[in-house]
Amino acid sequence: MLEIKNLTKSYGDVVALDRFSLDLKKGEVLGLLGPNGAGKTTLISILAGTLRDFTGTVTFEGRNLFSDRTLKNRIGIVPQDMAFYDDLNAMDNLLFWGGLYDVPRADLKRRAVEILDLVELAGRAKEPVKNFSGGMKRRLNTAIGLLHKPDLLLLDEPTVGIDVQAKVSILDIIRNVGAAGTAVIFTTHQLAEVETTCSRIAIMDHGRILAQGTFDELIRIVGERDIVEIAGDFAAGAFSEALRDMAGADVELLSVADNLASLAVSDSGRIPRVMDRLFQNKLAVTDLKIQTPGLETVFLKLTGRSLRD
Amino acid sequence: MRRIQRILHVAGNDLRLMVGDKVFFFWTLAFPILFIFLFGLLYKAGDNAPAVAEMTVVNLDQGRWGSYFIKKIEAPGIAVTVTDKEPAEYVRMIILPADFSAQIEARRGQALAFKKRSGASTSAAARVETRLYQAIARTISELVLYGPGDLTKFLDGHPAFRELVVVKGEFPPKTVTVVPSGFDHVIPGTTIQFIMMMVLIYGGIGVMEDRKKGILGRLLFSPLSTGELFQAKLLGRWGLGLLQALMLFTVGKIFFRLNLGSVPLALLVIAVFSLAMAALSVFIGSLCTKEDVIVGLSVLLANIFAALGGCWWPNEIVPQAVRVVARISPAYWAMDALHKLTFFQGKFADIALPVGVLAALAAVLTAVAGRSFRIRD
Ligand SMILES: Nc1ncnc2c1ncn2[C@@H]1O[C@H](COP(=O)(O)OP(=O)(O)O)[C@@H](O)[C@H]1O
Numbered sequence: 001m002l003e004i005k006n007l008t009k010s011y012g013d014v015v016a017l018d019r020f021s022l023d024l025k026k027g028e029v030l031g032l033l034g035p036n037g038a039g040k041t042t043l044i045s046i047l048a049g050t051l052r053d054f055t056g057t058v059t060f061e062g063r064n065l066f067s068d069r070t071l072k073n074r075i076g077i078v079p080q081d082m083a084f085y086d087d088l089n090a091m092d093n094l095l096f097w098g099g100l101y102d103v104p105r106a107d108l109k110r111r112a113v114e115i116l117d118l119v120e121l122a123g124r125a126k127e128p129v130k131n132f133s134g135g136m137k138r139r140l141n142t143a144i145g146l147l148h149k150p151d152l153l154l155l156d157e158p159t160v161g162i163d164v165q166a167k168v169s170i171l172d173i174i175r176n177v178g179a180a181g182t183a184v185i186f187t188t189h190q191l192a193e194v195e196t197t198c199s200r201i202a203i204m205d206h207g208r209i210l211a212q213g214t215f216d217e218l219i220r221i222v223g224e225r226d227i228v229e230i231a232g233d234f235a236a237g238a239f240s241e242a243l244r245d246m247a248g249a250d251v252e253l254l255s256v257a258d259n260l261a262s263l264a265v266s267d268s269g270r271i272p273r274v275m276d277r278l279f280q281n282k283l284a285v286t287d288l289k290i291q292t293p294g295l296e297t298v299f300l301k302l303t304g305r306s307l308r309d
Numbered sequence: 310m311r312r313i314q315r316i317l318h319v320a321g322n323d324l325r326l327m328v329g330d331k332v333f334f335f336w337t338l339a340f341p342i343l344f345i346f347l348f349g350l351l352y353k354a355g356d357n358a359p360a361v362a363e364m365t366v367v368n369l370d371q372g373r374w375g376s377y378f379i380k381k382i383e384a385p386g387i388a389v390t391v392t393d394k395e396p397a398e399y400v401r402m403i404i405l406p407a408d409f410s411a412q413i414e415a416r417r418g419q420a421l422a423f424k425k426r427s428g429a430s431t432s433a434a435a436r437v438e439t440r441l442y443q444a445i446a447r448t449i450s451e452l453v454l455y456g457p458g459d460l461t462k463f464l465d466g467h468p469a470f471r472e473l474v475v476v477k478g479e480f481p482p483k484t485v486t487v488v489p490s491g492f493d494h495v496i497p498g499t500t501i502q503f504i505m506m507m508v509l510i511y512g513g514i515g516v517m518e519d520r521k522k523g524i525l526g527r528l529l530f531s532p533l534s535t536g537e538l539f540q541a542k543l544l545g546r547w548g549l550g551l552l553q554a555l556m557l558f559t560v561g562k563i564f565f566r567l568n569l570g571s572v573p574l575a576l577l578v579i580a581v582f583s584l585a586m587a588a589l590s591v592f593i594g595s596l597c598t599k600e601d602v603i604v605g606l607s608v609l610l611a612n613i614f615a616a617l618g619g620c621w622w623p624n625e626i627v628p629q630a631v632r633v634v635a636r637i638s639p640a641y642w643a644m645d646a647l648h649k650l651t652f653f654q655g656k657f658a659d660i661a662l663p664v665g666v667l668a669a670l671a672a673v674l675t676a677v678a679g680r681s682f683r684i685r686d
């Protein structure tokens with residue numbers, strides 16, 4: 001349904017998207033996972049048609065996405081900002097935003113009622129939006145993108161800055177929309193969300209996709225290994241030096257920073273030997289965590305840095 | 310068709326948001342009406358060329374020529390009041406001294422005191438002065454022709470000699486004889502000022518806030534194009550200007566017997582003027598990123614333009630040099646056109662120049678606003 005090929009966009013010297021390519025099928029829910037500055041918003045803005053001066057191609061059902069403005073009737077976009085009118089109530093906001101699309105007036109009203117119900121705002125439809133909590137505003141922000149029944153839904157960090165309950169409800173909405181046949185791309189820098197919501201996950205950084213697949217496929221990148229996170233009082237250089245001759249297939253240094261390092265070990269019997277070596281080199285260790293690999297590890301391996309950085 | 314619907318949809322929503330503001334009617338209705346009251350009292354309607362010009366003659370003359378002279382002054386359109394004491398209040402007054410007749414009979418020259426109250430109508434004064442000169446000239450010429458006999462009787466027998474001397478009064482070119490005043494000046498003046506202030510403030514802030522919140526960007530997610538969005542922004546602000554004028558004109562018609570000359574032509578002036586201000590507001594909103602700056606700039610511009618442009622006091626009374634500088638104010642052209650309609654019986658041809666200037670200004674400002682219009686900071 002959507003094909004993105006070699007999309008490249010620079011802001012001066014900063015390359016925000018670097019030959020970015022992606023395919024999306026009908027009904028697929030793709031989680032685009034990347035840290036701040038990875039280029040997620042840039043991608044969404046280009047697809048939304050509000051950012052120009054890029055190279056590469058985007059086709060929607062075989063047609064150039066930017067050739068025909070009526071194609072926009074089939075795409076719903078939920079921006080990162082809460083971009084709606086605080087002085088209007090939820091219903092009036094929906095009627096206004098929906099009115100921009102080629103939806104018959106009568107359908108629009110009915111659809112707005114349905115959507116308010118879907119995002120659990122039906123009881124507050126007539127209240128000025130400025131009285132809403134952060135979570136309610138997020139739900140309205142999402143609702144506006146859904147009103148005209150798009151075939152492709154793009155959401156930019158739809159769960160930022162809200163409580164857990166609101167987050168769960170927005171992820172539910174996304175899942176339901178996908179189940180109803182709409183193709184969805186949503187960006188996030190939160191791992192737990194993509195694990196539970198997406199049929200496919202793409203990890204991106206520095207403007208390109210580093211890996212993509214189902215959750216299980218991605219986990220296989222790090223293999224069946226234990227992940228050891230070591231915190232202490234040491235310099236990155238000294239840490240790497242201490243473990244230099246141990247590093248290999250059995251012990252892999254995933255990331256090393258001052259006072260914090262991550263390793264992948266294929267055999268947990270190796271851990272005491274790693275610790276011995278650190279003590280011999282007089283490196284102070286204050287904390288040790290052993291985990292089974294998750295997306296966090298995959299991300300660490302692919303980018304050399306933690307998503308939380 | 311859908312294109313026009315989309316533009317109207319966005320413009321209508323903008324207008325609704327502006328009108329829905331809590332303090333909208335305070336600023337667009339209560340406050341300007343207060344202005345109209347205050348300035349209306351300050352510049353209460355002057356007696357522009359009253360139907361009857363008043364003239365008081367203090368006749369102290371001991372002889373017969375005083376009353377003969379007074380007969381010569383009397384004319385339709387001039388109400389002559391004769392007294393033998395100088396009154397405390399008068400509009401204009403001439404004093405015939407005790408030796409008025411004695412001096413005439415002695416064939417000696419004499420000076421008569423003619424006094425005007427300040428603020429008396431200029432053109433009524435002109436009418437009276439003309440009549441005075443005529444009376445003096447006739448009395449002298451009749452004395453020369455017929456001697457000291459009873460001239461009254463002689464003229465009865467020879468009516469052809471009555472209109473012996475005709476004096477014609479004429480103002481030098483560019484003399485201001487009609488000074489726009491009263492509510493007919495104050496209401497259009499206040500309207501023009503508040504169109505500037507309201508359109509610039511509400512219009513500018515709206516553009517700036519919508520851009521900052523990402524609303525302009527989101528509007529473009531829909532089939533709406535950037536050009537359509539810009540047109541919608543202009544249209545909404547233009548509507549606000551028209552609404553402001555309609556409110557104050559309606560209040561003026563109902564409560565102050567506002568006379569606009571020609572209502573359709575007055576609305577044409579307002580429409581073109583509002584369009585220029587709508588474009589300026591989009592430009593200011595695109596340029597500025599802070600609400601305080603927009604409010605400050607708008608209030609400053611609106612008041613400077615209003616003062617210079619003749620919204621507060623009529624431009625017809627300011628020195629010529631100031632009138633020339635005033636042309637940089639868009640309000641000058643609007644007030645010029647509105648005054649021509651109300652006070653000078655202007656037709657379309659009379660306001661073609663100021664309306665043309667405003668239309669050109671609107672076109673230039675629209676082009677400038679279009680170039681600076683942006684959807685994100
Ligand atoms: N308007 C802009 N001007 C200059 N640089 C920008 C602009 N927008 C984004 N960038 C840069 O482009 C990169 C990608 O940004 P963005 O797409 O916002 O990332 P994300 O949404 O993943 O956090 C970042 O390095 C960011 O600093």
Ligand SMILES: [Mg+2]
Binds near residue numbers: 040080156
């Ligand atoms: Mg972003």
